[in-house]
Amino acid sequence: MLKLYNTYSNKKEDFVPIDSNRVRMYVCGPTVYGEIHVGNARSVLVFDLLYRVLRREYDCVDYARNITDIDDKIIKRANDECTTSAQVAKTWEESFKQNYKKLNALEPNYQPRATDTIEEIIASIGELVEQDFAYEEEGHVLFRVSAIEEYGALSKQNNLIDGARVAVGEYKEDSRDFVLWKPSKLGEPYWNSPWGKGRPGWHIECTAMSAKLLGKSFDIHGGGQDLLFPHHENEQAQNIGLYGKYAGPRYWVHNAMVLFENQKMSKSLGNIVRLSDAFALYDPMIIRFFILSTYYRHALIWKDENIQQAASRYKRWMYHLSDHIDGCEISMQVYDALLDDLNTPLAFAIFDQQLADALRENDVAKLRQLANTLNFFGLFVKKEEDAELMKILEEKLMQRRKARADKNFALADKLREEIESAGYDIIDTQGRSCLKKKL
Ligand SMILES: [Zn+2]
Numbered sequence: 001m002l003k004l005y006n007t008y009s010n011k012k013e014d015f016v017p018i019d020s021n022r023v024r025m026y027v028c029g030p031t032v033y034g035e036i037h038v039g040n041a042r043s044v045l046v047f048d049l050l051y052r053v054l055r056r057e058y059d060c061v062d063y064a065r066n067i068t069d070i071d072d073k074i075i076k077r078a079n080d081e082c083t084t085s086a087q088v089a090k091t092w093e094e095s096f097k098q099n100y101k102k103l104n105a106l107e108p109n110y111q112p113r114a115t116d117t118i119e120e121i122i123a124s125i126g127e128l129v130e131q132d133f134a135y136e137e138e139g140h141v142l143f144r145v146s147a148i149e150e151y152g153a154l155s156k157q158n159n160l161i162d163g164a165r166v167a168v169g170e171y172k173e174d175s176r177d178f179v180l181w182k183p184s185k186l187g188e189p190y191w192n193s194p195w196g197k198g199r200p201g202w203h204i205e206c207t208a209m210s211a212k213l214l215g216k217s218f219d220i221h222g223g224g225q226d227l228l229f230p231h232h233e234n235e236q237a238q239n240i241g242l243y244g245k246y247a248g249p250r251y252w253v254h255n256a257m258v259l260f261e262n263q264k265m266s267k268s269l270g271n272i273v274r275l276s277d278a279f280a281l282y283d284p285m286i287i288r289f290f291i292l293s294t295y296y297r298h299a300l301i302w303k304d305e306n307i308q309q310a311a312s313r314y315k316r317w318m319y320h321l322s323d324h325i326d327g328c329e330i331s332m333q334v335y336d337a338l339l340d341d342l343n344t345p346l347a348f349a350i351f352d353q354q355l356a357d358a359l360r361e362n363d364v365a366k367l368r369q370l371a372n373t374l375n376f377f378g379l380f381v382k383k384e385e386d387a388e389l390m391k392i393l394e395e396k397l398m399q400r401r402k403a404r405a406d407k408n409f410a411l412a413d414k415l416r417e418e419i420e421s422a423g424y425d426i427i428d429t430q431g432r433s434c435l436k437k438k439l
Helices: 038-057 072-080 085-102 118-130 158-163 202-214 225-243 275-281 284-293 304-321 332-339 344-360 364-376 384-405 409-421
Strands: 003-006 011-014 023-027 061-065 134-137 140-143 178-183 198-200 217-224 248-255 258-260 300-302 424-429 432-437
Touching: 003 248, 023 038, 023 202, 038 061, 038 085, 038 217, 038 248, 038 258, 038 275, 038 284, 038 332, 061 202, 072 085, 085 275, 118 134, 118 140, 118 178, 118 198, 118 202, 118 225, 140 225, 178 202, 178 225, 198 202, 202 217, 202 225, 217 225, 225 248, 275 284, 284 304, 284 344, 300 304, 304 344, 304 364, 332 344, 332 364, 344 364, 384 409, 384 424, 384 432, 409 424
Parallel strands: 023 061, 023 217, 217 248, 258 300
Antiparallel strands: 003 011, 134 140, 140 178, 178 198, 424 432
């Protein structure tokens, strides 16, 4: 059984989905105004691994990761470059997606953009105003934090903020109140709303999107530790205001930060590592392995020496395993370590041990299993044409699992025929299916 550390309870818990026929995960995605850095990449890869585990455990997994394509930083960049914010967002969204692909991250089922969700955002804000969870002041709509008894329960930060109270803005009732809608200045992008021309705040975007795509309650909400406060606390306040005390996600999962050597990465220190710089030095697969090799709740120390160690470990694996892939059975001992709150250091230590044993005993079946395990982690490099075909066939295999769960056997049979005609057999064992190349 999968266990996950839930930030809300501060405990590792058994993962029990609300509906085991449809597991739902929402992860906060990027604000698209500049190059992706290794901190962004860590969050993408941690939740990509969780998505792979969920897909193995459940027939149907809905995974949504948003794209924040309207924001002050986007507008600023557009002004600096004499272009439109839509153009800035488009350019950087494309760049992010190319980088995800290089990192071999699976595509989520949904990648909603804020600007495509304005209607739902406005409806949600309207509802909050109507229920007195929000108020309008000078063209702004603000969330009334004092109306939510549970505020602070997620991040445990309520008291701290009260203690460190800053001056209340002229239009704010309380310093903790946050913006749901803000008026646009002349020349800035805007949408019409009951509160005038403006644009949405960041927090309401995620609440509106998760409810639209996954429902008022869903299973997992993920993101980087830096989003816990205020972003996730505010999201949860909105969920409660809109849909009641028990709305929103059941499990809040946060990945820890990436440190540059032992320092926080920040603009002011000038030590933010862009992914393009990392790719100039290392193969993306080595970066993927390096990022995943630290337990996701521990700080990842970005240091050349550490990356080089990861690189030689990974190259040794590929050297021994690259001829052994057959897409099927994986090592259950390695997988069991993952089920324990994605304990990747333990999983990879077991992997090392099993590889040493298999090589000593010249155990080809075991080597094959380990190659498949590496493939499960998204760490096996296939030849490009094979990789493209496998991606399509694995998607068909997922659809077939879903069809069988829905008892749509005609569709399941059709998908099987399509997979077989591409030269692969489907092996069904212990309730799982996998692909095996026809001999
Ligand atoms: Zn978010």
